[in-house]
Amino acid sequence: MSKLDYKLLEALSAVIKDQSFERAAGTLCITQSAVSQRIKALEQQLAQPVLIRSQPIKTTKLGKQLLRHYYQVVQLEADLMPQVMPDTPESPLTLHIATNADSLATWLIPAIAPIIKQHLIEVNLLIADETHTVDMLRDGQAFGAIGSQNTPVKGCQLTELGELDYILVASPEFIERYFSEGINKHSLRQAPGIAFDHKDNMHIRFVHEHFGLSEGDYPLHAVRSSEAFVAMAKHGAAYCLIAELQIQEELAKGELVHIFKQAKITESLYWHHWVLLKGIYKKISNAIISHGRQVLGTPNV
Known part of the structure; x- marks a missing residue:
């Protein structure tokens, strides 16, 4: 039985995040040709494409599934490594959060700033209209999304924030x-x-x-x-x-x-996130729920 090669998934993630094979090569410290070869190897292994080579670069349905899986593996690894290798120098962990612009302009930064100051993390805020932020969670671009959709995404959990x-x-x-x-x-x-x-x-x-x-x-x-x-x-x-x-x-x-x-x-707002959250991901999620409910008027329960 074939197993996923996580170096190939890492290349897929880098291409989507950087929106360029060249920039992804710089991120991964390999050549642009090597990035292309890894994407090609992944597609050959799965016998179907994982990228839509458009502008912007997008993932196929399979690519979205692979990215969701990869980001959750990264989360679990980040939570585990300090326990099994405590002397290893800490490296930044990137958290992808999808948000509507109005939440970003009003209450989201005060919600997550205390966590950012305490930990070595990079936050990538993906901004879209509140009716479309959940698409980024569904596509594997983010681990959580603030949006107006009131039904949970498959494999994710939904929490009401307020209005x-x-x-x-x-x-x-x-x-x-x-x-x-x-x-x-x-x-x-x-x-x-x-x-x-x-x-x-x-x-x-x-x-x-x-x-x-x-x-x-x-x-x-x-x-x-x-x-x-x-x-x-x-x-x-x-x-x-x-x-x-x-x-x-x-x-x-x-x-x-x-x-x-x-x-x-x-407009009612909801926090959608992966069901399984650990470490920094869970802390950020809890902070968003707590502060969001405080500002938007939904009591914490």
């Missing part, structure tokens, strides 16, 4: 320019808004539900940063649908104004 309220805001300058006669279908056709990216349908959903406008009926910036949402709104360049938690200070100072108090969007 984020999203409200529509703009600066006084913007309101004077575009909404002096109120916010309505006509004024929205002229006023630029902001979405996270082309996969972010929260803004589009909100405007369609309350004003009957479809995507393309009004100008919409694409900005992949929650902080930039706030900056653009404060500078009068756009209005936006943003997590109320993130702009409490701006609302208090009058730099941003809640422009449609009749409605908001409440």
Whole structure:
């Protein structure tokens, strides 16, 4: 019976993480040709492809399964080695976490910072819309994901964190320019808004539900940063649908104004993670659950 060669899986992981065979070679301290040979050997052993050589480079369904397995083996090894070889110099352990931008901008860093300061770890934060972060867990790119999906991924565990309220805001300058006669279908056709990216349908959903406008009926910036949402709104360049938690200070100072108090969007957030967690992985997971529930309003049980 054939067994998996973990050097081959390590090469697969490096190519996906670095998005380049050349950079993966540098990470692994081998030649680019050797990386290609390891990927080829893995595909020959399994008689099917593990990579989709596109831009960005992606894994096949089998490749995703292999990466999930490899990352869990790395986790178990990292937890075991200090016990069996206590004198071995500690090397950084990379933890891949998928998160929505709003959690990153508000509460995630304070949740994990104490653990990062205590241990030699590297955190790779993968940012996507909250409806798509779990795809990164499913694909093997992350060991855990903060997202809005309320059903568990196969082989993973789900914990409710709480809720984020999203409200529509703009600066006084913007309101004077575009909404002096109120916010309505006509004024929205002229006023630029902001979405996270082309996969972010929260803004589009909100405007369609309350004003009957479809995507393309009004100008919409694409900005992949929650902080930039706030900056653009404060500078009068756009209005936006943003997590109320993130702009409490701006609302208090009058730099941003809640422009449609009749409605908001409440998004429930969940922490999805591997079922078997040990060591640093478990500490990070527990910190995310504890702090997330404290900030988002779900009691720890």
